[in-house]
Amino acid sequence: MKYEGVVYRPPSEFDSLIVQATIGCPHNRCIFCNMYSDRNFRIRPVSEIKEDLEEAMSEFGDCVKKIFFADGNTILMKTDELLDILRFCRDSFPNLKSVTMYGSAQYILLKSQDELNALKSAGLSRIHSGMESGDDEVLRLIDKGYTAEQMARAGRMVKSAGIELSVYFLCGVGGKKLSRQHALNSAKIINLINPDFIRLRTLMPFEGTRIYDMYKSGEFELLSPHEALFETRLLVEHLNVQGSQFLSDHVSNYENIKGVLPGDREKMLDDIDEALELDPSEFRSPEKGVL
Numbered sequence: 001m002k003y004e005g006v007v008y009r010p011p012s013e014f015d016s017l018i019v020q021a022t023i024g025c026p027h028n029r030c031i032f033c034n035m036y037s038d039r040n041f042r043i044r045p046v047s048e049i050k051e052d053l054e055e056a057m058s059e060f061g062d063c064v065k066k067i068f069f070a071d072g073n074t075i076l077m078k079t080d081e082l083l084d085i086l087r088f089c090r091d092s093f094p095n096l097k098s099v100t101m102y103g104s105a106q107y108i109l110l111k112s113q114d115e116l117n118a119l120k121s122a123g124l125s126r127i128h129s130g131m132e133s134g135d136d137e138v139l140r141l142i143d144k145g146y147t148a149e150q151m152a153r154a155g156r157m158v159k160s161a162g163i164e165l166s167v168y169f170l171c172g173v174g175g176k177k178l179s180r181q182h183a184l185n186s187a188k189i190i191n192l193i194n195p196d197f198i199r200l201r202t203l204m205p206f207e208g209t210r211i212y213d214m215y216k217s218g219e220f221e222l223l224s225p226h227e228a229l230f231e232t233r234l235l236v237e238h239l240n241v242q243g244s245q246f247l248s249d250h251v252s253n254y255e256n257i258k259g260v261l262p263g264d265r266e267k268m269l270d271d272i273d274e275a276l277e278l279d280p281s282e283f284r285s286p287e288k289g290v291l
């Protein structure tokens with residue numbers, strides 16, 4: 001198996017075989033992200049990806065149940081190539097249950113509905129999509145590369161194809177100024193998509209990112225733990241989804257809010273209210289990440 005640089009994966013893929021189908025991120029501009037700033041984006045040749053899969057097959061064989069194709073935005077690969085590696089996975093690993101990858105809205109939208117349907121048929125089970133926000137002002141601020149309407153359209157296409165969709169909401173990324181509209185408009189877009197999973201992440205400004213510099217210069221105001229919890233509360237209050245699982249499976253969050261909506265909403269709001277009673281000293285510093 002060949003790996004280049006630090007390999008990132010969603011926490012839920014902790015037990016997946018990870019194969020880098022792409023290296024880096026084709027966007028690489030989000031102001032809070034430095035995951036792939038050390039490498040130029042490229043798509044690996046299918047022959048190389050298959051070599052990695054063959055090696056994994058001979059080493060782990062029947063044990064492989066899940067595969068995650070890193071790095072960022074593997075969905076950008078040509079559909080024919082994706083179909084080729086998905087079918088190869090299906091033919092190679094007899095106990096394979098899921099194949100997943102990252103995909104941002106602007107790259108999902110490069111596919112037609114028929115292409116997404118074909119990817120589902122070939123075995124693509126889930127797309128992890130860093131939505132971050134459903135508010136256009138926030139999306140522009142963070143240089144995400146798509147609009148809220150594009151995010152909603154891409155999400156609905158993925159769901160129509162029968163591919164599971166996990167969207168990530170980045171609490172605090174609108175700062176104090178845009179906090180309210182960030183929560184409310186994100187809820188609106190998530191409601192239009194009805195994703196399978198809504199994953200909460202809370203902004204931690206890492207050195208080397210543009211948002212870190214903006215924070216240090218006073219141009220961007222970080223939310224306090226209580227303000228972040230209040231933003232999350234607003235989001236949860238306004239989510240009108242059916243059967244979406246809400247998860248806080250990340251160390252950046254101030255509180256572990258989870259449940260299936262709409263049934264668990266009241267319990268989730270109670271959990272947030274309980275956390276809002278705590279003294280600020282009970283939480284990690286907003287400035288310092290914990291990673």
Ligand code: SF4
Nearest residue numbers: 025028029030033072
């Ligand atoms: S699209 Fe994702 S991986 Fe790429 S820069 Fe933005 S947050 Fe980072």
